[in-house]
Amino acid sequence: MGSPWKAIADDSRRQILLMLKDGEKTPSQIATHFDFTLAALSTHLKVLRDASLVSERKEGQNRFYSLNQKQSLGLVKFFELMWGYKLDSLKEYVENKEKKKTQ
Amino acid sequence: MGSPWKAIADDSRRQILLMLKDGEKTPSQIATHFDFTLAALSTHLKVLRDASLVSERKEGQNRFYSLNQKQSLGLVKFFELMWGYKLDSLKEYVENKEKKKTQ
DNA sequence: AAACTATTTAAATATTTAACTAATTACATA
DNA sequence: TATGTAATTAGTTAAATATTTAAATAGTTT
Numbered sequence: 523m524g525s526p527w528k529a530i531a532d533d534s535r536r537q538i539l540l541m542l543k544d545g546e547k548t549p550s551q552i553a554t555h556f557d558f559t560l561a562a563l564s565t566h567l568k569v570l571r572d573a574s575l576v577s578e579r580k581e582g583q584n585r586f587y588s589l590n591q592k593q594s595l596g597l598v599k600f601f602e603l604m605w606g607y608k609l610d611s612l613k614e615y616v617e618n619k620e621k622k623k624t625q
Numbered sequence: 626m627g628s629p630w631k632a633i634a635d636d637s638r639r640q641i642l643l644m645l646k647d648g649e650k651t652p653s654q655i656a657t658h659f660d661f662t663l664a665a666l667s668t669h670l671k672v673l674r675d676a677s678l679v680s681e682r683k684e685g686q687n688r689f690y691s692l693n694q695k696q697s698l699g700l701v702k703f704f705e706l707m708w709g710y711k712l713d714s715l716k717e718y719v720e721n722k723e724k725k726k727t728q
Numbered sequence: 729a730a731a732c733t734a735t736t737t738a739a740a741t742a743t744t745t746a747a748c749t750a751a752t753t754a755c756a757t758a
Numbered sequence: 759t760a761t762g763t764a765a766t767t768a769g770t771t772a773a774a775t776a777t778t779t780a781a782a783t784a785g786t787t788t
């Protein structure tokens with residue numbers, strides 16, 4: 523499996539992930555938002571797939587890509603680890619954001 | 626400022642960050658845990674510094690590096706964004722972990 | 729001041745990565 | 759079956775990155 527950290531390090535690939543948060547999309551749909559070729563996008567999708575950050579579903583001549591949330595949750599584990607298993611910082615951060623939202 | 630995503634994409638640099646979670650360390654101390662040279666470590670630290678993931682404190686002939694938590698919290702914002710501002714997944718994840726800890 | 733210690737910076741090299749064009753695969757439809 | 763469409767794979771090139779050795783900087787000690 524490819525490194526999810528390397529996968530997520532690229533600006534375009536992070537944009538792709540954000541693009542998928544509202545539901546699955548085909549490479550052609552995603553490609554319209556970028557300047558580079560479909561071939562380049564295809565390689566980006568491969569990197570994300572190899573890192574298990576996205577899943578691919580085939581339907582006829584189309585392929586649908588969607589977020590694979592589990593793997594990205596795994597990345598948060600690192601931050602958790604970095605903050606000493608305490609989780610306090612992360613939790614406070616999350617709850618703070620939540621307050622802001624409901625204000 | 627350098628990209629914190631690129632900074633954190635490297636395995637060695639993530640290890641360095643974890644090494645710092647218990648408190649500040651000098652480059653020489655950190656270097657003992659790696660196979661590469663002190664010069665290589667110095668460049669890794671520069672990348673982390675440029676990404677504001679660590680801070681440097683000078684004292685005599687030593688330099689002490691420490692975690693800069695604020696910036697790494699910023700990275701979590703991306704995951705939050707990816708999960709649709711809902712925060713539910715992240716929150717559930719955090720609380721789940723917390724439960725496990727106290728079990 | 730000379731020698732030593734801690735660390736960074738510079739220059740060179742090797743590896744990895746991102747992008748392109750062109751070719752290929754796979755499916756759909758006329 | 760020929761043509762079109764969707765997407766990937768291959769081969770190439772250019773740029774970025776990681777590492778090394780050697781030199782430089784800065785502070786300490788004798």
